[in-house]
Amino acid sequence: MHIPDGYLSPQTYIPLYGVSMAFWGIALKKIKKEVSAKQVPYLAIAAAFSFLIQMFNIPIPGGTSGHAVGAGIIALLLGPWTAVISVSVVLIIQAFVFGDGGITAIGANCFNMAILMPFVAFWTFTMIKGRKNSGVRFISAAFLSGYIGLTAAALCAAFMFGIQPVIAAGPDGRPLYAPYPLSIAIPAMAIEHLLLFSIVEGVMTVALLKYFLKNESTLLYAIRETSYEKV
Amino acid sequence: MRSGRLPMKRFEKKLWLGLIVMALLSPLGIILPEKFGAEDAWGEWGLDTLERLLGYIPEGLKRTADIWVAPIPDYTFGGDGALVTTKILSYIVSGIIGIILASIIMKIISKLLFKDDK
Numbered sequence: 001m002h003i004p005d006g007y008l009s010p011q012t013y014i015p016l017y018g019v020s021m022a023f024w025g026i027a028l029k030k031i032k033k034e035v036s037a038k039q040v041p042y043l044a045i046a047a048a049f050s051f052l053i054q055m056f057n058i059p060i061p062g063g064t065s066g067h068a069v070g071a072g073i074i075a076l077l078l079g080p081w082t083a084v085i086s087v088s089v090v091l092i093i094q095a096f097v098f099g100d101g102g103i104t105a106i107g108a109n110c111f112n113m114a115i116l117m118p119f120v121a122f123w124t125f126t127m128i129k130g131r132k133n134s135g136v137r138f139i140s141a142a143f144l145s146g147y148i149g150l151t152a153a154a155l156c157a158a159f160m161f162g163i164q165p166v167i168a169a170g171p172d173g174r175p176l177y178a179p180y181p182l183s184i185a186i187p188a189m190a191i192e193h194l195l196l197f198s199i200v201e202g203v204m205t206v207a208l209l210k211y212f213l214k215n216e217s218t219l220l221y222a223i224r225e226t227s228y229e230k231v
Numbered sequence: 232m233r234s235g236r237l238p239m240k241r242f243e244k245k246l247w248l249g250l251i252v253m254a255l256l257s258p259l260g261i262i263l264p265e266k267f268g269a270e271d272a273w274g275e276w277g278l279d280t281l282e283r284l285l286g287y288i289p290e291g292l293k294r295t296a297d298i299w300v301a302p303i304p305d306y307t308f309g310g311d312g313a314l315v316t317t318k319i320l321s322y323i324v325s326g327i328i329g330i331i332l333a334s335i336i337m338k339i340i341s342k343l344l345f346k347d348d349k
Contacts, residue, residue, distance in 0.1 A: 004275055006289075006296035032344045040341050041243055044334035048250050051329035055257040055306065055322065059269030066272050067260070089336050090329075097332065098325065099301030161274050168291065176291035178274065179281075188273050216242055 001066070001157040001189070002094065002109055005102030007178040009168035012160060017107030023084055023115050030081035039078060042219065046074045047086040051093065054100075058200055066197040069113050072121030072149040073205045076142070076222040077212055083118030090114075108160055112153040121149030121205075125222050133213060133223055139206055146205030150198040151190070158182075158189035254326030258319040303328070 008016075035043070050070040057065040074083040088110045094100040101109045128141035162182030165175035178185075212219055264270075271280065278296055282288050304310070306325035309317050 001272065002275060004296065005298045006292035006294070007274060009291065028340075028344060037345070040345060042246075043341050044337040045243070045246050045250065047333035047337045048330040049253075051333045052250060052253040052257060052326055055253075055260045055326055055329075057260040057264050057269075057272075059264040059267040061267040061269060063269055064271065064273045065264040065269040085340065086333075086337060089340070090333055093329065093332050093336070095301075096299070097301060097303055097328070098306050099299070099304040100306070102295075103299040104295060157274070170290050174287070175289050177289055178292070179285055179289050180274075185274070192273065 001112060001154050002091070002101030003105040003157060003160065005104050007102070007164070008105055008108055008160060009164055009177045010104075011167060012164070013104050013108050015107075016111050016160075020088070020107040020110040020115065023111075024088060027081040027084040030079075031085060034079055035082060039082075039219065042078060043082060043086060046070075046078055046082065047089050050074065050087050051090045053204070054090070054094070058197060060192055060196060064192060066192060068146075068197065068201040068204050069117060069150060069153065070201075070204070071113055071117040071153075072125075072146040072201065073208045075118035075122040075149075076125055076145065076205070076209060077219050079221040080118040080122040082221075083122075084114050087114035087118065108157075112156045112160075116156055117149045117153040120152040121145040122222060124148045129222075139210075142206045142209045143202040145202075147198045147202035150201040151193045154189045154193040154197070155186065158185040161185040161189075250330055251327075254323055254330060257326040258322040261318055261322055 031043075053068050053070045055067070057067050059065045069087065071083050071087045074086055078086075091101060091109050091114055092106055095103055095106050095109070122145070125141045125145035128137065128144055130137045130141075132138060159182065161178040161180060162185035164178035165181050168176040170176050180188075209220075213223075217223075271277070276284065278288055278293065281292070303321070303325060306322055307313055307318050308321045308324070313321070
């Protein structure tokens with residue numbers, strides 16, 4: 001869902017640059033406050049991980065391909081604000097160095113994958129997770145955090161694509177930018193994510209959360225956060 | 232042996248090693264889609280594909296599509312027509328470049344954020 005250059009009209013991508021920049025500003029302040037010295041080395045690991053996981057394109061036979069993003073698990077381990085910065089850094093590298101996602105669409109892509117996704121994932125997890133850090137409810141919370149997080153990002157990208165024909169058409173009535181209306185963009189993006197890509201994201205979130213719970217449970221921001229609230 | 236931070240360090244090393252393994256495996260991300268005849272992600276078509284799908288290229292899209300020329304487009308050296316082995320090696324190299332750039336930028340950001348704490 002890396003929106004390329006040319007698919008969004010300026011009246012879409014310019015405001016989204018503004019929104020993402022505002023979030024970056026808040027995120028940097030929040031990280032300074034929330035992240036402990038012990039967690040700092042993991043910021044680089046998180047960004048590198050998100051970059052790499054996005055290289056694993058998963059095919060729909062004879063259809064399109066897509067990939068996990070990792071913003072959900074980063075939000076659970078290091079907090080949503082850390083995910084905002086680390087995934088944004090990845091998306092900016094991808095746009096400038098690898099042409100994956102447009103330069104003009106950096107604000108839009110960061111909004112979908114580096115802002116909306118980690119927060120939706122984080123909220124989903126903390127809402128569903130019970131008291132125990134194991135069991136079906138805990139695992140479901142982790143799965144759904146990745147699953148719903150990525151799906152939300154995809155739907156938001158689909159929405160951005162889908163409104164283009166309405167807000168930017170030429171004198172001949174033909175769309176100037178992304179050509180497909182909401183009625184095509186939303187189902188196309190929703191189905192492929194609900195049936196495949198978001199499942200992969202969910203399973204990966206569960207696997208990594210279990211791994212960190214076993215090996216370095218002090219890193220689990222989402223659990224620390226909720227248990228603090230109860231104290 | 233050296234300090235109390237040692238077990239943590241070892242865990243970090245393990246994660247970095249895992250990331251390098253991921254970079255080495257990353258060519259699966261092009262091999263599998265090719266094997267299953269899967270195309271680009273939805274909404275990320277190039278101009279040729281768009282023209283084939285629509286019969287025309289939207290005016291504004293044509294104007295801004297090539298606004299930026301990336302040094303390593305699509306994580307591949309040698310463009311779309313490159314040999315499979317070239318693509319596989321390009322992917323691994325891109326993965327390593329990604330690890331290096333992402334960690335350097337994150338290290339700089341953390342240095343700037345936490346510089347007064349020492």
